[in-house]
Amino acid sequence: MRRTPKDTEAGARKVSRRGFVLGGAMAAFAALLTARMRYMQVDQADQFRLLADENRINIRLIAPSRGLIYDRNGVILAENEQNYRVVMVKEDAGDVEEVLGRLQRIIKLPEEELERVKNEIDRRSPFVPVTVADRLSWEAFSEVAVNAPALPGVSPEVGQSRIYPMDRDFAHIVGYVGPVSDYDLTEGYLSEDEDPVLQIPKFQVGKTGVEARMEHDLRGQAGTRRIEVNAQGRVMRELDRVEGGAGDNVQMTIDSALQNYIQVRLGEESASAVVMDCGSGDILGIASAPSFDPNLFVRGISVPDYRALLENDHRPLSNKTVQGAYPPGSTFKMVVALAALEDGVIDREESIFCGGYKELGQRRFHCWRRGGHGRLSLSGALEQSCDVYFYEIAERVGIEKITAMARRLGLGQRHDVPLSAVVEGLTPTKAWKRENRDADWLIGDTLNAGIGQGFVLASPLQLAVMTSRIATGRALTPRLIKSINAEEIVQEAGVLDIDPDHLNYVREGMWAVTNGRHGSARSSRVVADGMELAGKTGTSQVRNITAAERARGVTSNDDLPWNRRDHALFVCYAPYDRPQVACSVVVEHGGGGSAVAAPIARDIMLQALYGGTPPLDAYPSSQRGTIRTRQQELPLRDPSSYSGGKIRA
Structure with missing residues (x-):
């Protein structure tokens, strides 16, 4: 069929339009290619020159x-x-x-x-x-x-x-x-x-x-x-x-100035101390002595320096406040007293005679005072730390109820603080002895536990928790971290399930320890108005005393090698009528709690209560000269070193 001139003209117009579009596309592509080549060869020449030299990313x-x-x-x-x-x-x-x-x-x-x-x-x-x-x-x-x-x-x-x-x-x-x-x-x-x-x-x-x-x-x-x-x-x-x-x-939660004071006050003793806020449970100070410089480990400690730390018999690398587990000695007597009061086997007024020992079968369990204390009520037994009184009430109440009370007061449990190797301590039961010693529980075991000896073990942190709970009647738990990125960590403390009257009876005995006429820590009392201290001494044996040694006279701690001397303990809180701070001090192989641990604890407590060096009139007048000299000689940090800290968000 022949195409008309009109069709031929229309086809020519289509061809010319297609050619124009195709030519435009080719021109655009050529322009883009030229621009890319210029970018690679001119603008990015240095980069591709480096890559050509086998560079890599x-x-x-x-x-x-x-x-x-x-x-x-x-x-x-x-x-x-x-x-x-x-x-x-x-x-x-x-x-x-x-x-x-x-x-x-x-x-x-x-x-x-x-x-x-x-x-x-x-x-x-x-x-x-x-x-x-x-x-x-x-x-x-x-x-x-x-x-x-x-x-x-x-x-x-x-x-x-x-x-x-x-x-x-x-x-x-x-x-x-x-x-x-x-x-x-x-x-x-x-x-x-x-x-x-x-x-x-x-x-x-x-x-x-x-x-x-x-x-x-x-x-x-x-x-x-x-x-x-x-x-x-x-x-x-x-x-x-x-x-x-x-x-x-x-x-x-630690206060740097208080921490420095505690560390310096403990000195080179093998000792530890814990200070807790009785309102919040905050740990204000927790020191183990002797200490070491942690910067040495960051920089790479030398072999001689590390060997010296390892071979030191005072164990400076150990955090004794949470890793040390000690027989609590007479500081445990408040636990036994509360267990007996709650069980109704004693009351506040009942007196028990101490003749210097308690007989059990063919064995005598001795009081620390050879001639005995005579008749004592609960407050007097705590004041003078009579062992026979607590042998008697421990036998009446039994180990299971003593242990239950100890755990209620914070002993025998691993407190959740972010420190290394926190010990659980030990509050034994009959089942525990069968499982761990393959032996039956004996009444003699209960008597030993009654004075904080035998199988009972506690850390200084646990003793501070125990003291704060007795002081306040609240189930305080220790808090070491105050906040993370300025967001405060809050914890609540419920009321202890212990009769408030029974707690008051024990507190009266603790007041008498430091303020009573026969108090075992009377020399470590505080005389400032409104600052009275309530506490309890403790001395825990680390060796057995034979019958022959008792007959000729027990060897004085001063005459024994250092590592065979008794541990010295003291727990306390203050002020007596409105508890603010609780404290525990343990001096390894220090001897007597009243002579060694109590003076340290009293100084620490006053430092915490006054927020710095306490006035001399807080101490008994006969001690002020000695205290003044000690305050002047302690190598404390310059207070200005604590003023520059600024928390950065």
């Missing part, structure tokens, strides 16, 4: 900034400082031996440190940076940076390291950090922690104390940075960086 983790730790008033206890260090990446270094040799000509590295670095490099993945040297001076750090082109795979970096400005005062509480170890990751508390930041060489994690128990709060989240490395392993530039999240800041 590495992604590295940025260690997060660890959270800070403060005391209750905002004084800083653990902070971070800049740390200049040098790291090496094996796959970028090439010949590791040669590079380390060059580096050693710039900064001096001991042979043992070089071996450690080589072993670490062999163990780690080739792309993981290994710390070769840290805590460098600025001069050494700068010299490495200047010589970086000759050190493939080596990078100078600025990191952070932990520092403890209050050093010995908080060593057992705050603890310290150290590099992640294989043990931490395989068997320790980080064994199930999959955070990749733990793979950063020498990344610091908590090892003891709050640093360890609150590791996940304090650690923070790692950041990342993308870096460009050339064929020689030299870092050319940082392409981008994503900062991580800093760890949470933690505020403790």
